Amino acid sequence: MASSSAQLFIPYNESTQGPWIVRRASLPLGRYASQAAAIAAAEGMAPDLSDHLGRPVEIHVQHADGTWEEHTFVVAGLVAGAPANGVHHRHL
Numbered sequence: 001m002a003s004s005s006a007q008l009f010i011p012y013n014e015s016t017q018g019p020w021i022v023r024r025a026s027l028p029l030g031r032y033a034s035q036a037a038a039i040a041a042a043e044g045m046a047p048d049l050s051d052h053l054g055r056p057v058e059i060h061v062q063h064a065d066g067t068w069e070e071h072t073f074v075v076a077g078l079v080a081g082a083p084a085n086g087v088h089h090r091h092l
Contacts, residue, residue, distance in 0.1 A: 005056040005073075006049060010038045012062040024049075035061070043072060 009023045019031035020038035022045070029045060032038040039061060046057040059072045 005058050006053050008042045008046060008049070008057060008059045009068075010035065010042060010059070010061045010071075012064055012066075014064070039071060046072070 007024065008029070010020060011023065013020050013035075018033045020033070020035050021031050022029045022038050022042045030038070030041050032041055039059070042059045046059060050057045056073060058070055060068045061071045062068050
């Protein structure tokens, strides 16, 4: 994770009923009924956050095995997909 970027995190939730939480560090930004809804919300938040902070925003999604995937990278309000060379998994 680049230190010059802001980070949004979606931790894994084993409950089938949610909630899935979008976080910025320890601050929860929203609770959602599904992982897909949380990802969509984070993607919606990221462009404004990037514009506000003046730096890129990375969205990270945690998997059941504890690894983190860099889901998207947002620069100047544009959402880009995962890196072209594959998915980045991180153990945090």
